Amino acid sequence: MTHNNFWLKKIEISVSEAEKRTGRNAMNMQETYTAYLIETRSVEHTDGQSVLTDSLWRRYSEFELLRNYLLVYYPHIVVPPLPEKRAEFVWHKLSADNMDPDFVERRRIGLENFLLRIASHPILCRDKIFYLFLTQEGNWKETVNETGFQLKADSRLKALNATFRVKNPDKRFTDLKHYSDELQSVISHLLRVRARVADRLYGVYKVHGNYGRVFSEWSAIEKEMGDGLQSAGHHMDVYASSIDDILEDEEHYADQLKEYLFYAEALRAVCRKHELMQYDLEIAAQDLASKKQQCEELATGTVRTFSLKGMTTKLFGQETPEQREARIKVLEEQINEGEQQLKSKNLEGREFVKNAWADIERFKEQKNRDLKEALISYAVMQISMCKKGIQVWTNAKECFSKM
Amino acid sequence: MGTLGGAGLAAAAAGRARTLGMEGERRASQARSSGLPAGGADGESPGGGTPFPGSSGSSALLQAEVLDLDEDEDDLEVFSKDASLMDMNSFSPMMPTSPLSMINQIKFEDEPDLKDLFITVDEPESHVTTIETFITYRIITKTSRGEFDSSEFEVRRRYQDFLWLKGKLEEAHPTLIIPPLPEKFMVKGMVERFNDDFIETRRKALHKFLNRIADHPTLTFNEDFKIFLTAQAWELSSHKKQGPGLLSRMGQTVRAVASSMRGVKNRPEEFMEMNNFIELFSQKINLIDKISQRIYKEEREYFDEMKEYGPIHILWSASEEDLVDILKDVASCIDRCCKATEKRMSGLAEALLPVVHEYVLYSEMLMGVMRRRDQIQAELDSKVEALTYKKADADLLPEEIGKLEDKVECANNALKADWERWKQNMQNDIKLAFTDMAEENIHYYEQCLATWESFLTSQTNLHLEEASEDKP
Numbered sequence: 001m002t003h004n005n006f007w008l009k010k011i012e013i014s015v016s017e018a019e020k021r022t023g024r025n026a027m028n029m030q031e032t033y034t035a036y037l038i039e040t041r042s043v044e045h046t047d048g049q050s051v052l053t054d055s056l057w058r059r060y061s062e063f064e065l066l067r068n069y070l071l072v073y074y075p076h077i078v079v080p081p082l083p084e085k086r087a088e089f090v091w092h093k094l095s096a097d098n099m100d101p102d103f104v105e106r107r108r109i110g111l112e113n114f115l116l117r118i119a120s121h122p123i124l125c126r127d128k129i130f131y132l133f134l135t136q137e138g139n140w141k142e143t144v145n146e147t148g149f150q151l152k153a154d155s156r157l158k159a160l161n162a163t164f165r166v167k168n169p170d171k172r173f174t175d176l177k178h179y180s181d182e183l184q185s186v187i188s189h190l191l192r193v194r195a196r197v198a199d200r201l202y203g204v205y206k207v208h209g210n211y212g213r214v215f216s217e218w219s220a221i222e223k224e225m226g227d228g229l230q231s232a233g234h235h236m237d238v239y240a241s242s243i244d245d246i247l248e249d250e251e252h253y254a255d256q257l258k259e260y261l262f263y264a265e266a267l268r269a270v271c272r273k274h275e276l277m278q279y280d281l282e283i284a285a286q287d288l289a290s291k292k293q294q295c296e297e298l299a300t301g302t303v304r305t306f307s308l309k310g311m312t313t314k315l316f317g318q319e320t321p322e323q324r325e326a327r328i329k330v331l332e333e334q335i336n337e338g339e340q341q342l343k344s345k346n347l348e349g350r351e352f353v354k355n356a357w358a359d360i361e362r363f364k365e366q367k368n369r370d371l372k373e374a375l376i377s378y379a380v381m382q383i384s385m386c387k388k389g390i391q392v393w394t395n396a397k398e399c400f401s402k403m
Numbered sequence: 404m405g406t407l408g409g410a411g412l413a414a415a416a417a418g419r420a421r422t423l424g425m426e427g428e429r430r431a432s433q434a435r436s437s438g439l440p441a442g443g444a445d446g447e448s449p450g451g452g453t454p455f456p457g458s459s460g461s462s463a464l465l466q467a468e469v470l471d472l473d474e475d476e477d478d479l480e481v482f483s484k485d486a487s488l489m490d491m492n493s494f495s496p497m498m499p500t501s502p503l504s505m506i507n508q509i510k511f512e513d514e515p516d517l518k519d520l521f522i523t524v525d526e527p528e529s530h531v532t533t534i535e536t537f538i539t540y541r542i543i544t545k546t547s548r549g550e551f552d553s554s555e556f557e558v559r560r561r562y563q564d565f566l567w568l569k570g571k572l573e574e575a576h577p578t579l580i581i582p583p584l585p586e587k588f589m590v591k592g593m594v595e596r597f598n599d600d601f602i603e604t605r606r607k608a609l610h611k612f613l614n615r616i617a618d619h620p621t622l623t624f625n626e627d628f629k630i631f632l633t634a635q636a637w638e639l640s641s642h643k644k645q646g647p648g649l650l651s652r653m654g655q656t657v658r659a660v661a662s663s664m665r666g667v668k669n670r671p672e673e674f675m676e677m678n679n680f681i682e683l684f685s686q687k688i689n690l691i692d693k694i695s696q697r698i699y700k701e702e703r704e705y706f707d708e709m710k711e712y713g714p715i716h717i718l719w720s721a722s723e724e725d726l727v728d729i730l731k732d733v734a735s736c737i738d739r740c741c742k743a744t745e746k747r748m749s750g751l752a753e754a755l756l757p758v759v760h761e762y763v764l765y766s767e768m769l770m771g772v773m774r775r776r777d778q779i780q781a782e783l784d785s786k787v788e789a790l791t792y793k794k795a796d797a798d799l800l801p802e803e804i805g806k807l808e809d810k811v812e813c814a815n816n817a818l819k820a821d822w823e824r825w826k827q828n829m830q831n832d833i834k835l836a837f838t839d840m841a842e843e844n845i846h847y848y849e850q851c852l853a854t855w856e857s858f859l860t861s862q863t864n865l866h867l868e869e870a871s872e873d874k875p
Contacts, residue, residue, distance in 0.1 A: 182722040190715045197712055200705035207701055210694045218687040221680055225830050232837070368725045375733050376862055382740075382855045389848035397841035403834045 012041040012050055013119055013134065015112035018104045019057070034104055035059050036111055040134050056137035060085070063111060065144055066133050070124060072149040075273040076356035077124060078363040080117035081262030083110025089191040089254065091199040102248070106255055113259070123359075159272045162279035169278050170353055176360065177271045184264035187257055194254060198247050209240030228403030235396040242392065246385050253381065256374040260367060267363070270356050277352055281345045288338040295331040298324055520617045521545040522632065524610035527602050528559070537561050540606055542613070544632045556633045562587070564631065565609060567643055571627040572616070577775040578818040579622065580825045582615035583764030584608070607757060620824075669784055670777060671815070677822060678773055685766035692763045695756055702748045709744060713737035729862065736858050740851045747847040754839035758832055765829070772818065779814045783807040 017037040025031045035057040041050035063082055070079050087103050097103065115134075118124045129147070132140055215233030219226040526541040539559040546554060565584055572581045585608035613632075616622045630642055670678070713734040720730035786807055790800045 179722060186715065186719045186722065190712075190719065193708065193712050193715060197705065197708045200701060200708050203701040204698065204705055207694060207698050210697075211691070214687055214690045214694065218684075218691075221683045221687075222830075225834070228834075364725075368723075371723075371726055372729055372862075375729055376859065378733070379736070379855045379859050379862075382736075383852060383859065386848040386852035386855065390845055390852065393841045393844040393848065397838055397845065400834055400837040400841055403830065403837075 011053075011119070012043060013112070013115050014039050014041075015108050015115065018108045020099070021059075032099070033059050034099070034107075036108055038115070038134060054135045056135075058133070060107075060111075062133070062141065063114065065141065066130065067114075068153075069129055069144050069147065069149045070118070070127065071269060072153045073127070073147075074124060076270060076352050077121070077359050078263065078266045078270055079124070080114055080121070081259060081266055082114055083107050083255070084258060084262070089195045089258075091195040091202070102251075106251065109252075110255060110259070122362075154273070154276055159276055162276040163272065166275045166279040167282055169275050172357065173271045173274045173353075176267060180264040180267040180271070183267075184261060187261040187264070191254060191257060191261070194250075198250060202243055202247060205240050205243035207240075208236050212237035212240065225403040228399050228401075232396050232399035232403075235392055235399060239389075239392045239396075242388050246381070246388070249381050249384075250378075253374060253378050256370070256377075260371065263363075263367070267360075270360070274352065274356065277345075277349050281342070281349050284338065284342050284345055288335065288342055291331055291335050291338060295328060295335060298328050298331070518618075519547045520623060522610070522613045522617055524606055524613060527606055530561075537563075538602060540609060542632065551629070551633065558633065558639075559636065560631070560639075562605075562609075564639065565612065568627060568631045572622060572625060573771075573775075575625060575627070576621065576817070577779065578772055578814040579619075579821045580765070580772055580818075581622070581768060582612050582619075583761060583768050584612055586764070604757070608761065611757075611761065621821075669780060673819070674773070674776065674815070677818075681766065681769045681773060685763075685770065688759065688762045688766055692759045695751070695759050699748065699751055699756060702744065702751070706741065706744045706748060709737065709741045713741065728865075732858055732861065736854045739854045743847050743850040743854075747843050750843035750846075751840060754843065755836045758836035762829060762833070765825075769825075776814055776818055780811050783811050 015036050016039050019035050019037070020032060021035050022030060022032050036059070037055065037057055039052060040054040042053050043050045060082075067079060067082055070077070083106070086098060087100075118127075118130055124130065129144055132143060136143070212233040215229045215236065219229040219233070222229060521544070523543045524540050525543075527538050528541075530537055530539060539561045542556075542558050542560055544551075544556040544558075546556075569581060569584055572579075585605045616625075616628055622628060627642075630639065634642060716730045716734035716737070720727045720734075723730065783804065786800055786804050790804060
């Protein structure tokens with residue numbers, strides 16, 4: 001449930017169903033995949049009633065396409081991450097199979113969350129492609145590709161290069177990068193340990209289930225103790241099976257943390273863009289400076305910098321004053337252009353930093369809110385687990401004392 | 404509890420038992436002077452008597468004496484120090500000339516606890532000799548019983564000595580349910596024979612063993628038991644050397660195994676039932692032992708993982724300025740739950756595991772008791788068979804058979820009575836152990852609940868504070 005500025009009314013988005021499908025892929029081979037039903041409802045302000053306005057099916061790869069598009073067109077925005085493609089941080093009972101119904105269910109929730117995050121973002125929610133994603137089933141892929149966003153994407157190599165060579169990135173972005181690295185590292189660690197703890201907890205609960213069976217068999221030979229044993233055994237069974245729901249709830253908590261694990265990468269993407277732009281700027285400035293110097297040297301006749309022209313001049317003799325004039329003129333033009341470009345790059349860079357930082361502040365507040373909420377919900381889960389435990393064991397104790 | 408008349412009853416009141424070997428050969432009883440203060444008759448607790456002036460209490464076996472118990476012995480209701488024996492059947496009377504190895508210990512209504520023998524096992528100590536290394540345990544006995552020379556004894560015993568005692572008790576009372584000893588070796592094959600946990604577990608089990616004997620209405624008066632508790636090391640050694648040698652004992656065992664098979668055929672109905680129960684019980688208690696050990700293991704592994712879980716939140720708080728407090732709070736909650744888990748684990752190890760394991764050993768013991776009963780019956784059956792087929796010495800047989808019939812009846816009755824007592828104890832012990840386990844779990848969850856609830860409350864309060872701060 002969010003408000004969206006593209007539509008004048010309030011809208012609700014939900015990913016309500018998941019369905020297994022088979023089809024043919026690009027290489028004309030049979031494949032199985034899951035499709036998700038996205039339903040959009042508009043909510044009348046006056047009576048709060050919602051009307052279904054759009055409903056279509058999308059698969060995971062289309063979500064990915066949408067996100068990649070957003071990354072290119074909104075490099076200054078911390079773009080919400082998708083739920084994981086493959087199950088990670090599994091503990092033994094959880095399957096790593098993408099077709100596993102529990103995994104599909106959790107992914108459905110994750111995809112809904114993704115769409116809601118975009119819809120509630122002040123800038124992203126206005127994007128046309130996003131709107132079409134929700135409303136235009138057929139042809140949407142072609143429409144996205146027609147934007148040519150893939151071409152606009154910065155090459156990975158270029159980005160890497162920039163990261164290593166940039167000289168004066170904004171300190172805030174450097175710090176942000178460190179922060180995102182730490183966030184990723186600590187959340188990964190936490191999720192790993194949590195998975196192990198879940199595994200062990202599962203073991204503790206499940207072994208108690210064996211008591212149920214043995215007590216029941218034992219009660220057959222006991223006259224006085226029989227009833228007590230039998231009913232105590234039943235409670236042991238209840239205890240053992242209670243862990244399934246408990247851990248399923250915890251899995252949702254883990255998913256909340258995972259979202260922020262993946263957000264770390266989104267943060268880094270923004271930092272990379274800044275580094276790229278800054279690097280570009282630095283190169284352009286360097287270029288301009290060297291051209292200016294060349295010009296000066298040509299004008300004054302001193303050769304301080306190495307240039308091919310200079311070399312050839314030395315080797316093949318001085319050039320004529322006319323030639324020199326021509327060259328100076330070219331250089332002056334280039335310098336002019338360069339200065340314009342530098343100016344606009346500078347402007348662009350500053351705009352980027354301003355906008356990016358605004359979104360980062362927004363993100364920070366969202367993160368603090370969400371993580372606090374997640375931690376509190378974890379406490380709530382623990383409380384519920386403890387209450388269940390107290391109840392079961394109190395019942396069992398009563399049975400034991402009646403033996 | 405009615406008048407106690409006669410030397411026999413007074414003897415009973417003083418809490419002395421007659422222990423009678425089933426073979427009728429060895430008898431161990433104590434000489435008594437007739438000057439016994441009639442503590443029983445006055446309604447005082449038998450435990451209040453002063454030590455016998457006349458008894459020698461030495462290591463040597465005292466002269467056996469047959470004590471005639473009153474014929475209306477069955478007037479006596481049997482009470483015991485142990486509340487669990489309240490609904491025990493009274494013992495069926497035996498023929499006066501072959502008194503039972505059953506004690507009649509009288510409990511007076513205004514004195515609920517008549518325990519007069521207190522034993523502790525502690526202070527394990529390692530001894531190294533050129534041949535071997537072994538552990539001895541200190542055994543302190545405090546008693547107010549007349550037949551003991553003094554009221555306090557301190558001795559040191561090793562596991563071998565306990566084995567000896569058990570063997571003697573089994574010999575003397577083949578169809579009584581002798582408490583089990585802890586195993587000789589650790590099942591899972593420890594590299595070090597004497598690690599601290601093993602020693603502590605064994606010490607506790609040995610303590611239990613001796614106290615169970617002390618609580619047993621018959622075994623508590625066994626002479627070898629007394630010697631075990633009181634004799635000096637050299638006295639014990641020389642005492643041990645008396646009695647049937649190893650070879651003769653081995654011979655007995657071989658005969659026992661061979662003949663017990665025959666006894667199974669003519670086993671009376673009630674003992675068939677008993678045997679069935681024992682078999683099933685043994686299966687179930689073994690399973691429960693495995694399950695309980697497994698739970699302990701899983702809880703331990705859970706605890707090990709939990710120990711790492713809290714600190715990660717602290718680590719995280721280092722990079723999050725706005726979440727420092729909440730993360731630290733979560734970390735401390737997790738740590739507290741961790742400690743509660745540790746407590747639960749150790750509670751399990753104290754209350755449940757040793758009890759269940761003892762009954763695993765008991766179930767093995769019971770099978771041995773059944774076998775011995777069957778063997779005694781087999782002896783009778785073989786003689787009866789001999790008579791039927793007019794084999795050698797037909798004229799001597801009827802008398803022998805008479806004796807054996809007595810013996811069988813004795814054995815059966817002893818077992819029946821002890822069986823009821825054992826079952827009652829078992830039910831109470833199991834009930835207590837599992838109730839304790841449930842209690843530990845309840846306590847654990849209550850602690851964790853309190854921890855998280857207080858966290859939640861503080862978060863809510865914080866939130867309210869912040870909300871009111873935001874308002875201008």
